Amino acid sequence: MPWEDQFECMPAEKMQAFQLKKLKETLEWVYEKIPFYRKKLDENGVKPADIQHVRDLAKLPVTVKNDLRDNYPFGLCAVPMEQLVRIHASSGTTGKPITGPYTAEDLEQWTQCMTRNLWAAGIRKTDIVQNAYGYGLFTGGLGFHQAATRIGCAVVPTSSGMTERQITLMKDFGSTVLFSTPSYALTIAERAEEMGVDIRDLPLRVGVFGAEPWTTAMRDEIQERMGIKAMEAYGLTELCGPGVAFDCEAQDGLHINEDHFLAEIVDPVTLEPLPLGEPGELVFTAIQRRAMPMIRYRTKDITRLRREPCACGRTFIKMDKITGRSDDMLIISGVNVFPSQIEALLLDVEEVLPQYVLVVRKKGHLDQLSVRVEAKPEVYDQGEEKRGQVEKKIGAHIQGMIGIGVKVELLAPKTITRSEGKALRVIDERPKG
Numbered sequence: 001m002p003w004e005d006q007f008e009c010m011p012a013e014k015m016q017a018f019q020l021k022k023l024k025e026t027l028e029w030v031y032e033k034i035p036f037y038r039k040k041l042d043e044n045g046v047k048p049a050d051i052q053h054v055r056d057l058a059k060l061p062v063t064v065k066n067d068l069r070d071n072y073p074f075g076l077c078a079v080p081m082e083q084l085v086r087i088h089a090s091s092g093t094t095g096k097p098i099t100g101p102y103t104a105e106d107l108e109q110w111t112q113c114m115t116r117n118l119w120a121a122g123i124r125k126t127d128i129v130q131n132a133y134g135y136g137l138f139t140g141g142l143g144f145h146q147a148a149t150r151i152g153c154a155v156v157p158t159s160s161g162m163t164e165r166q167i168t169l170m171k172d173f174g175s176t177v178l179f180s181t182p183s184y185a186l187t188i189a190e191r192a193e194e195m196g197v198d199i200r201d202l203p204l205r206v207g208v209f210g211a212e213p214w215t216t217a218m219r220d221e222i223q224e225r226m227g228i229k230a231m232e233a234y235g236l237t238e239l240c241g242p243g244v245a246f247d248c249e250a251q252d253g254l255h256i257n258e259d260h261f262l263a264e265i266v267d268p269v270t271l272e273p274l275p276l277g278e279p280g281e282l283v284f285t286a287i288q289r290r291a292m293p294m295i296r297y298r299t300k301d302i303t304r305l306r307r308e309p310c311a312c313g314r315t316f317i318k319m320d321k322i323t324g325r326s327d328d329m330l331i332i333s334g335v336n337v338f339p340s341q342i343e344a345l346l347l348d349v350e351e352v353l354p355q356y357v358l359v360v361r362k363k364g365h366l367d368q369l370s371v372r373v374e375a376k377p378e379v380y381d382q383g384e385e386k387r388g389q390v391e392k393k394i395g396a397h398i399q400g401m402i403g404i405g406v407k408v409e410l411l412a413p414k415t416i417t418r419s420e421g422k423a424l425r426v427i428d429e430r431p432k433g
């Protein structure tokens with residue numbers, strides 16, 4: 001039974017009526033309280049009252065990350081400071097940070113959304129959960145912490161880093177659940193192997209991973225290496241943090257908390273809404289937040305939406321795993337490539353470790369992609385000839401599956417810096433501007 005089945009299993013018609021009511025309230029709210037939105041709606045000739053159906057969303061202008069930066073720190077906040085009880089922030093990779101302010105009600109709703117996620121992952125009050133997401137301004141640490149506390153779990157707030165200590169505590173405390181980024185889970189698995197600890201022999205049984213793209217191949221690798229079920233969380237600071245979407249025991253797509261977040265898929269270039277099932281950029285409207293609602297926020301995340309019955313009984317719309325961000329998309333010899341496609345292919349190759357980095361350079365007018373991937377120690381030790389064969393094999397596999405020529409560099413094990421949070425997968429050495 002889901003955590004809040006009255007919402008999670010709500011029949012579609014009832015959900016649509018609920019969403020419309022909340023959407024209208026939110027539009028009135030932002031129009032009245034946030035000059036940025038009032039101006040934008042006026043410029044586009046739309047009034048909140050023009051929205052009479054959820055599909056009328058498409059009439060509204062989109063919001064982008066730069067709008068948040070331009071209004072840093074509190075320009076998009078609809079309530080006075082005394083009503084805020086928490087302020088998170090995310091720095092992103094470049095530029096000014098963006099802020100995530102919460103009223104007490106926002107914090108409560110976030111906790112409930114996130115609790116649905118953990119509950120769907122099978123986490124119960126008897127669990128000992130080790131939370132290796134970073135605590136602090138990042139929403140991962142506290143977002144997971146609040147929800148695990150609500151279920152009544154024993155939370156071990158390790159935060160990220162100090163990997164040996166993570167493993168020692170995991171063993172000593174008998175942690176049954178791990179929260180971390182997927183790449184940090186791999187770092188933990190690898191370090192444990194070096195320490196002679198087999199995580200599969202420990203009580204650990206579930207992980208809830210997110211905050212960065214990962215393929216199903218990577219999920220299988222983690223499940224296998226740790227002997228756990230690897231579940232997923234999706235979210236972003238702009239909307240609350242984790243708790244926007246989550247997978248259930250079916251592990252077949254992520255249910256979106258659609259009583260809080262209206263999802264659309266648009267063409268990233270024309271911004272035209274795309275029909276269900278088509279891949280494109282995910283756009284969200286947050287319809288229950290008070291401090292910082294979001295109207296048609298462009299996430300840059302690429303996926304598809306599916307509305308179909310799920311074995312778990314939830315009626316929430318599903319999204320596929322994120323295949324990448326539109327700003328991470330590479331165009332190599334005219335072919336659009338996401339790092340996740342390369343990840344999936346590398347994980348097919350038995351001679352390598354799941355540690356890689358992609359380097360993009362400009363050669364003349366063309367973009368050139370180098371795939372740097374670590375060899376397994378026993379493969380690396382066989383010498384140059386063997387390494388050359390493996391590089392060729394990987395190059396041919398990528399050429400065969402995606403149709404692009406790449407340069408493959410097989411690296412010695414442990415060459416690539418291990419992730420403790422979001423992994424760096426692409427190094428772009430093309431000249432800027």
Ligand code: DLL
Binds near residue numbers: 140241
């Ligand atoms: O990463 C919130 C979060 C924390 C989600 C812990 C899940 C677990 P930001 O730092 O603002 O927030 O980054 C948001 O991370 O737009 C996606 O590109 C990416 N992302 C988050 N979850 C997933 C996921 C947190 N499950 C950005 N799969 C988003 C793929 C994800 N990408």
